[in-house]
Amino acid sequence: MAKRIFSGGAEKASGNDGNTRTSITQFIPGTEFDAKMKRVTRCYMLKSRRPQQAASVQFFADYxxxxxxxxxxxxGNALLDVYMQISSMPLGYNHPAVLRALADPVNQIAPPGLSHATTMMCGSCSNENAFKTIFIWYAExxxxxxxxxxxxxxxxxxNQVPGTPRFSILSFQGAFHGRTLGSLSTTHSKYIHKMDIPAFDWPTASFPAYKYPLNENVRENRQEDERCLAQVDELLEKYKTEKRMPVAGVIVEPIQAEGGDNHASPEFFQELQRITKKHGAALLIDEVQTGGGPTGKMWCYEHFDLDSPPDLVTFSKKMQLGGYYHVESLRPKQSYRVFNTWMGDPGKVILLEAVLETIRKENLLHRVTTVGDYTLKQLTSLQDEFSTIMNSTRGRGTFIAFNCVSSELRDAVIKKLLSKGIQVGGCGTAAIRLRPALTFTEQHADIFLDALRSVLKQQRF
Structure with missing residues (x-):
């Protein structure tokens, strides 16, 4: 049965300061939702006899x-969105700067040390073509x-050797890099993505599984880093000698997002880069979810103090279009080796200019760091208060997650938060993740935290 709620209201369009709230009392779901849901379900039934997609609909948005x-x-229900289309809306909805963007010039931004960029449509095709770039470089x-x-x-x-070489890409358990064939072979987060799809015989290493809180498990987590890195080194050697399928590149997320918001230490990434270089492979950092500022830096790998820039960095989501940056040495010598009709969506670069200008003008990376620290601190306090329900609070900037004690409880918490006007998301087996806009403030954090506290106090789900 639908519950009547106070749903959180709207924000001022002029200035987008996020502090104005209006009383909107509605039903979630409401009458319009019910009517449209019936039409959607009927449409799926007519087309396929099985309304699988209809079951995934939570609500219909009025953008x-x-x-x-x-x-x-x-x-008319206004939900505080701390999920932001799986981290795709850097400034929230209908920001004035974005609406004015069509009159502004194009701009580009690059991770430090990466001088070349290739644009694509989405994260999957960005990784797919980054793999091609790595293979071309390795063959050369x-x-x-x-x-x-x-x-x-x-x-x-x-499709025969020597023109079609048997190269491989090493990835990590728990990774998500996309749904196209090559990137799907490096995705290991959920079976539903991979079932029935042919895959390459490429190596998969363990990603660190840390014990929390970090400051109480330093020795154990250091040993976990060493275990995983030793496995990477062993696999790189095995695929070169025994399997005769040398690893041309290693792909890794700075934070494994879909796999459960799994973090690794700067020391892990530093040593991973050294091992990759030792074996003559390229290091590809997948910043599709982490790029664009949500960790408090434009690129998450900047937190790791690497000896040198990674060889490639893929992006999408907050960057408005897909693509990858790479070093000069990975630039193909011949034309059309990495190519498609539009090379992404050039018009989105105009929107990106507005986003980047706003990030600079409003010092949003500093805001992300400050608000993220505040939110993490408050969530840690909630974790202490409700230790039988939630644990393993973690994050960089506002790229934050915590675990519930079971997947069933996690799903129930998400559902209860939605009924209180809060949109969050899940990942991994039992994690709840936050992916708010860069314009997220402490006031918004308090709204979320108050709702979460209320849900956790209910105890029964």
């Missing part, structure tokens, strides 16, 4: 009325600059 940190549904090294042979050109047309 024209959504403002700032609030998403409004078709019944082995060819020592020699031109293609006649045998190579003919054999590649029938």
């Amino acid at each position: 024209e009325k959504s403002v700032g940190n609030y998403i409004v549904d078709i019944d 090294k082995r060819r020592n600059g020699a031109p293609f042979t006649k045998e190579e050109m003919e054999s590649c047309m029938t």
Whole structure:
């Protein structure tokens, strides 16, 4: 049965300061939702006899009325959105700077040390084409600059060696890198993504599984780093010698997002880079979810103090379009080796300019750090108070998550928060994750925290 709620209201469109709240009392779900849901379900039944997609609908959004940190549904309920379309809305909904963006010039931004950029449509195709770039670079090294042979050109047309080499990409358990064939072979977070899809025989290493709180488990977590890194080193050697499928590149997320918001230490990433270089492979850091500022830096890997920049960094989500940055040495010598019709969506670069200008003008990276620290501190206090329900609070900036003691409890908490006007998301087996806009403030955090405290106090779900 639907519950009557106070749903949190809207924000001022002029200035987007996020402090104005209006009383909107509605039902969630409401009458418009019920009517539309019946139509959607009927449509799926007519087309497929099985309304699988209809079951995934939580509510229908009215994006024209959504403002700032609030998403409004078709019944007029305003929900504080701390999920932001899986971390895709850097300034929230309908920010004035974005609405004015069409009149502004194009701009580019690059991670330190990466001088070349290739744009794509989405995160999956960004990783897919980054793999191609790595393979081209790796083959060029082995060819020592020699031109293609006649045998190579003919054999590649029938997917045979030597024109189609048996190279591989190493990835990590719990990773999510996309749903296209190559990137799906490096995705290991949920079986539903991979079931029935052919995959490459590429190596998969363990990603650190830390014990929390971190300051009480330093020795154990250091040993976990060493275990995982030793496995990476062993796999790189095995695939080069025994499997005869040398690893051309290693792909890793700075924080494993879909896999459960799994973190690793700066020391882990530093040593991973050294091992990768030792074996002559490229290091690809997948910043599709972490890039664009949610960790308090424009690129999450900047927290790791690496000896040198990674070889490639992929992006999408908050960057408005997909693509990857890379060092000069990975630039293909021939044209059209990485290519598609539009090379992404050039118009989105205009929107990106507005986003970047606002980040600079409003010092939003500092805000993310400050608000993130505040939110983490408050969540840690809640964790102490409700230790039988939640644990393992963690995060960088506002890229925050905590675990519930079971997946069933996690799903119940998410559902209860929605009924109180808060939109969050889940990941991994039992984690609740926050992906708010860069404009998220302490006032918004308090709204979320108050609702979460109320839900946790109910004890029964």
